[in-house]
Amino acid sequence: MANLAKFFELESRGSNLRQELIAGLTTFLAMVYSVIVVPNMLSSAGFPAESVFIATCLVAGLGSILMGLWANTPMAIGCAISLTAFTAFSLVSGQNVPIPVALGAVFLMGVVFTLISATGIRAWILRNLPESIAHGAGIGIGLFLLLIASNGVGLIVGSTKGIPVKMGEFTSFPVLMSLIGLACIIGLEKMRVKGAILWVIIAITIIGLIFDPKVTFGGQVFKMPSFGENSLFLQLDLAGALQATILPAVFALVMTAVFDATGTIRAVAGQGNLLDKDGQIINGGKALTSDSLSSLLSGLFGTAPAAVYIESAAGTAAGGKTGITAIVVGVLFLLMLFFQPLAFLVPSYATAPALMYVGLLMLSNVSKLDFNDFVGAMSGLICAVFIVLSANIVTGIMLGFASLVIGRMVSGEFKRLNIGTVAIAIILVAFYAGGWAI
Secondary structure (H helix, E strand, O other): OHHHHHHOOOOOOOOOHHHHHHHHHHHHHHHOOHHHHHHHHHHOOOOOHHHHHHHHHHHHHHHHHHHHHHHOOOOOEEEOHHHHHHHHHHHHHHOOOOHHHHHHHHHHHHHHHHHHHHHOHHHHHHHHOOHHHHHHHHHHHHHHHHHHHHHHHOOEEEOOOOOOEEEOOOOOHHHHHHHHHHHHHHHHHHOOOOOHHHHHHHHHHHHHHHHOOOOOOOOOOOOOOOOOOOOOOOOOOHHHHOOOOOHHHHHHHHHHHHHHHHHHHHHHHHHOOOEOOOOOEOOHHHHHHHHHHHHHHHHHHOOOOEEEOOOHHHHHHOOOOOHHHHHHHHHHHHHHHHHHHHHOOOOHHHHHHHHHHHHHHHHHHHHHOOOOOHHHHHHHHHHHHHHHHHOOHHHHHHHHHHHHHHHHHHOOOHHHOOHHHHHHHHHHHHHHHOOOOO
16 A cells, blocks of 8 residues: 555645545546447447447546556546547548548557657647637537537438428437436536436436337346457558548547647646646646557557546546546446446437537637637637538638638738648648548
């Protein structure tokens, strides 16, 4: 115990083992919904659900343990919902990219992301790329998630009367359950109920078992972990991912991860008082690299890119201050490998409220836009709106960068541009103008 306390700096950080264990369980309950939501999203795009479930549990488990042991921070890793949406609905379903190629793109993103983190380039990018575009991407992805979840349960459907979409059948069971579930999550989160999202998913699943004949329980609770007959383990196509048409998607994954994951780590570290006297994250370099290395596992195992979950803040709020919190989360995710039958019992309308809620949370990025910088704020909004209108995150980012550069030049603010922003804008526009973009 003495060696454990010394290794994880329990005393100097004002924590103890019991406090860390409780914090780890709290974080796990807050984010365990991801092993249900991620396989559902990816399977709708053609990924084999059984393989994705195993991969998602492994990435969350091993990534969180790596974060705890190496970086000694109470931050948990999981497959990012936003990047899952990009992989499933923009890359595979939207652009018909083969699944092995998409996994190759995820792995390549992990390689670039790790190099960026380890060499300090990530810090340079954060200093030189416009935050307005990053915030705009967050807003757009949030709207994208809302559209995907709403369409998945039939709340929003296609229209043939000139307007692209319309409201579906409001009184249908999936729609009502989704809307009621969303309202319940919001109410429970307001009351700070631990694991609110998970409890709502469980409650709606039980209701589905009672009233929905399509939801049935086969009687099996435990199952030995297996990637299944259609395993995606080591099925990535790196050569395909290096095609010119796929590289913009890799760039979009990297950029989204750079801003989203770094901002999340900073927010969690701030809440847990894990900043040094200069306001820098304690063991920040190791935390950033642990975060990016986890996406390498995603490409190898066959699932969506990983990132630190903002739900880690639930654990730091419960007193988590060291890597023990993250290790507890990782161990619990590895135990989830044996409960696969229960995970696949959950209907899509039980997970839709979770997607909608995460999407709504991402809309809070609007408050981070600086409207005193009119050109920057408008460019961020252009990025957000066209992500959802085009159902393509890369398209939104490209239009955001292009409008920012042109807007700055027209308004006489060209001195506010930097080489990085201009270079990225030119590269993205060239990809689209040349017809190489997906």
